[in-house]
Amino acid sequence: EDQVTQSPEALRLQEGESSSLNCSYTVSGLRGLFWYRQDPGKGPEFLFTLYSAGEEKEKERLKATLTKKESFLHITAPKPEDSATYLCAVQSGSARQLTFGSGTQLTVLP
Amino acid sequence: GAVVSQHPSRVICKSGTSVKIECRSLDFQATTMFWYRQFPKKSLMLMATSNEGSKATYEQGVEKDKFLINHASLTLSTLTVTSAHPEDSSFYICSARGQGQSFSYEQYFGPGTRLTVT
Numbered sequence: 001e002d003q004v005t006q007s008p009e010a011l012r013l014q015e016g017e018s019s020s021l022n023c024s025y026t027v028s029g030l031r032g033l034f035w036y037r038q039d040p041g042k043g044p045e046f047l048f049t050l051y052s053a054g055e056e057k058e059k060e061r062l063k064a065t066l067t068k069k070e071s072f073l074h075i076t077a078p079k080p081e082d083s084a085t086y087l088c089a090v091q092s093g094s095a096r097q098l099t100f101g102s103g104t105q106l107t108v109l110p
Numbered sequence: 111g112a113v114v115s116q117h118p119s120r121v122i123c124k125s126g127t128s129v130k131i132e133c134r135s136l137d138f139q140a141t142t143m144f145w146y147r148q149f150p151k152k153s154l155m156l157m158a159t160s161n162e163g164s165k166a167t168y169e170q171g172v173e174k175d176k177f178l179i180n181h182a183s184l185t186l187s188t189l190t191v192t193s194a195h196p197e198d199s200s201f202y203i204c205s206a207r208g209q210g211q212s213f214s215y216e217q218y219f220g221p222g223t224r225l226t227v228t
Contacts, residue, residue: 032215043203043219044154046112087153091215096167097144098217102153 002027002092006101013078013108021073021086021104029093033071035064036087038103044087047073078108113137114206116220123194123227131189131223133204139184140206144217145177148201160187194227201225 003026013019025033032051036044048057050066057064061082063074073086085105089098113136123129133143142161146154158174160166160181168174176198178190187206191198201224205217 034216036219041201041222041224043114043116043205043222046216046218049216096142096159097156098215100153105151 002090002099004088004090004099004101006086006088006104008104009102010105011107013075013106015079015108015110016077018074018076018078020075021088021106023071023073023088023101024069025071025088025090026069027090027092027099031091031093033066034089034091034098035062035071035073036089038085038087047086075106078106080108080110082106083108112208112216112218114140114204114218114220116204116223118223119221120224121226123225125195125227126193128190128192129194129225131191131202131204131225133187133189133206133220135185135206135208135218138206138208140187140208141184142207143181143187144205144207145179145187145189146203146205148203148222154203157189191225194225196227199225199227 005024007022032049035047038044048064053068055066061076065072085103087103088101115134117132145157157172158166158168160179162181162184166179181187203222205219
């Protein structure tokens with residue numbers, strides 16, 4: 001059974017204070033690891049897909065990395081508008097659907 | 111690209127009535143659509159997976175007679191909550207995965223529908 005664990009559950013940062021969110025996973029044959037951003041009352045917004053260990057992707061202040069056991073979402077010099085819940089999900093070779101973590105609620109204070 | 115819409119965004123209905131929620135992929139053809147339910151401050155719970163032209167596959171514990179799913183075309187799936195009760199009140203979100211993306215497993219999500227049953 002695929003498992004995804006995200007930490008921390010909640011993170012409060014000052015504007016400009018860089019940090020990282022963690023996503024640990026256990027899957028049988030990783031097809032892809034996905035990062036989403038979800039604002040309150042909205043559907044998740046797709047950010048990144050990572051397919052293999054060592055892969056990195058960047059988008060503005062966000063950078064996602066992947067190892068064989070975990071993924072990190074690095075946030076560099078965050079701004080208040082980066083406040084949201086960040087969800088990690090995996091797709092394994094044996095599953096039809098994504099398995100989601102419980103998310104990290106990020107708050108960036110001005 | 112990869113935009114998914116849902117309608118309505120909010121609906122309030124009386125107990126015992128049925129409600130239909132539409133999910134559309136606007137700029138791509140979705141071979142597979144997924145329906146999720148999300149409780150406050152919780153992650154997404156997959157309810158069912160539907161492929162165009164075939165019956166939906168429901169997750170364990172989800173009543174298929176209560177949550178009717180139809181995926182009649184490559185751009186439209188509907189979720190009908192039948193004989194709704196207050197415990198069905200929730201945030202329902204659909205997602206879609208595109209056709210021809212054999213090496214891409216991204217799901218693109220709709221904005222969600224807030225259902226309140228009174």
